[in-house]
Amino acid sequence: MIKKIFIGIGLLLMITGVFGLSYTYHIDHRTAESLSAYCRIDFQSSHTVEGKLEGAVLTIWDWRYDSAKLKNEAILYTDGDAWEMKAATKQTPPPHASRDHAWQNENKLFVELPRASLPAIRKAETVRFRFYYDNGQTIDLPLNAPDLEYWKRQVQ
Numbered sequence: 001m002i003k004k005i006f007i008g009i010g011l012l013l014m015i016t017g018v019f020g021l022s023y024t025y026h027i028d029h030r031t032a033e034s035l036s037a038y039c040r041i042d043f044q045s046s047h048t049v050e051g052k053l054e055g056a057v058l059t060i061w062d063w064r065y066d067s068a069k070l071k072n073e074a075i076l077y078t079d080g081d082a083w084e085m086k087a088a089t090k091q092t093p094p095p096h097a098s099r100d101h102a103w104q105n106e107n108k109l110f111v112e113l114p115r116a117s118l119p120a121i122r123k124a125e126t127v128r129f130r131f132y133y134d135n136g137q138t139i140d141l142p143l144n145a146p147d148l149e150y151w152k153r154q155v156q
Helices: 001-029 117-125 145-154
Strands: 038-048 053-064 070-078 080-084 086-090 105-112 127-133 136-142
Touching: 038 145, 053 117, 053 127, 070 086, 070 105, 070 117, 080 105, 080 117, 117 145
Parallel strands: none
Antiparallel strands: 038 053, 053 105, 070 080, 070 127, 086 105, 127 136
16 A cells, blocks of 8 residues: 555656656746747937937846756847857846746846947847757847837837
């Protein structure tokens, strides 16, 4: 009788572990059709006192269960033209302030877009953003239509 209980508990633990591992793998390797569907993004432009555009910054928050860290590099594509950038990155292990992602690693990427890319964003029909993790994973996603229009308005 005790042997059957231990076998039952063992099987239950194995099944729970398999489902738990597949769930966390699915979250860390999720697919999305656009950048804002994959992670949280914040795009802001800055202007001089005279109202002239002087720059733009992009911040990305991505939450994952694995401990892979963001690399300090990113690429912005505007209609196929590549703009390589150095990024500042930070990983905050759980637990942290985010209630929705309390048990995941918070990965933050901050990049200042090259000034030469701003007119290209204004004219672009498609904008893609690529960033990398140190485990070899590459995230390369386009902006959706509302985000692209927002970016264009920001760089006017």
